Amino acid sequence: xxxxxxxxxxxxxxxxxxxxxxxxxxxxxxxxxxxxxxxxxxxxxxxxxxxxxxxxxxxxxxxxxxxxxxxxxxxxxxxxxxxxxxxxxxxxxxxxxxxxxxxxxxxxxxxxxxxxxxxxxxx
Amino acid sequence: xxxxxxxxxxxxxxxxxxxxxxxxxxxxxxxxxxxxxxxxxxxxxxxxxxxxxxxxxxxxxxxxxxxxxxxxxxxxxxxxxxxxxxxxxxxxxxxxxxxxxxxxxxxxxxxxxxxxxxxxxxx
DNA sequence: CAGGATGGTTTACAGACGTAATCATAAGGC
DNA sequence: GCCTTATGATTACGTCTGTAAACCATCCTG
Numbered sequence: 419x420x421x422x423x424x425x426x427x428x429x430x431x432x433x434x435x436x437x438x439x440x441x442x443x444x445x446x447x448x449x450x451x452x453x454x455x456x457x458x459x460x461x462x463x464x465x466x467x468x469x470x471x472x473x474x475x476x477x478x479x480x481x482x483x484x485x486x487x488x489x490x491x492x493x494x495x496x497x498x499x500x501x502x503x504x505x506x507x508x509x510x511x512x513x514x515x516x517x518x519x520x521x522x523x524x525x526x527x528x529x530x531x532x533x534x535x536x537x538x539x540x541x
Numbered sequence: 542x543x544x545x546x547x548x549x550x551x552x553x554x555x556x557x558x559x560x561x562x563x564x565x566x567x568x569x570x571x572x573x574x575x576x577x578x579x580x581x582x583x584x585x586x587x588x589x590x591x592x593x594x595x596x597x598x599x600x601x602x603x604x605x606x607x608x609x610x611x612x613x614x615x616x617x618x619x620x621x622x623x624x625x626x627x628x629x630x631x632x633x634x635x636x637x638x639x640x641x642x643x644x645x646x647x648x649x650x651x652x653x654x655x656x657x658x659x660x661x662x663x664x
Numbered sequence: 665c666a667g668g669a670t671g672g673t674t675t676a677c678a679g680a681c682g683t684a685a686t687c688a689t690a691a692g693g694c
Numbered sequence: 695g696c697c698t699t700a701t702g703a704t705t706a707c708g709t710c711t712g713t714a715a716a717c718c719a720t721c722c723t724g
Contacts, residue, residue: 424712426626441671457714460672465711479720480671493627494642497635500623503549504616509639510652512620516632517656519617527660529633533640534654547682564701580684583702588681602690603701 419469421492427452428462432472433489438482542592544615550575551585555595556612561605 421429431447432439439447445459463483466472474481505511513530516522522530544552554570555562562570568582586606589595597604628634636653639645645653 420710422711454712455714456671457716458712461712461714464673490642493638496623496627497638498643500619501639504619508649509636509643509645510649510656513632513636513653514656515616515620516624517660519613520621520632522632522660526631526633527657529631530636530653531657533633533637534650534657537640537645537650543680545681577682578684579701580686581682584682584684587703 419471421466421469421471425462425466425471426492428459428466429471429485429489429492432483432485438475438477438484440477440480440482442480444483542594544589544592544594548585548589548594549615551582551589552594552608552612552615555606555608561598561600561607563600563603563605565603567606 427448428444431444435443435447441456441460441463444463445454445456448454448459463472463474467474467483471485471487472483473486474483476482501507501509501512505515550571551567554567558566558570564579564583564586567586568577568579571577571582586595586597590597590606594608594610595606596609597606599605624630624632624635628638
């Protein structure tokens, strides 16, 4: 069950807010960023419903939507697929790539170092 | 200029072999892995041509194809886009994610550590 | 009660994608 | 020279995507 690019923007809104959101809430949250008509958002919500990526519960004359799949799971399948396709599944290859192409930020480096130490301690 | 999933398999073949390949070469290289008819591969080659992702030079009655875009560039745009969409552009966030979901391999850890040291030395 | 506002449901439609079959053409074999 | 064969070019076609408009039910408001 694939979530498309456009759909993912809707999912991100639902993930960010932790309470169920109406279609209009989603529109508002996306305004300025996606510049979609309300109709578009409604289409996306319906497609996500059909895919069972989200659920809707009635609230008076409207619905409130909430995610059924966890962001972490989504992030993982996307990330793992890229890692496998482009880096032969090697995390370090990916980091090396970024360190060459982009210059890691100081923060990135500090955090990576901390992570390394933590992994040491776990051993 | 987006390279689709199917197209990327063709590109990978052209990137792997460093000399221009005929349509049939590509078919052979993909056999067993993609199980496509020759017609399918030719369609993909043509779409890649149209997108100017590859070039073709005549070789008698056939063409030899070679990539116009560099794999590293492709890898980078794909990776960067994922990093931005899902990790707020933070490389360390991505690594943390993998370290939690997948257990990094010893090799990954060793290489990351080496990379960290190298970054230190560069400073 | 009629008409606009509000929110959901259905339909639309062009372009990308995956996957090919068919058509055309040139070249080599008989 | 004609027929088969290899190859590229054209056409096909269903599905998915992005982006909505049109339609429909309902509720509030004057």
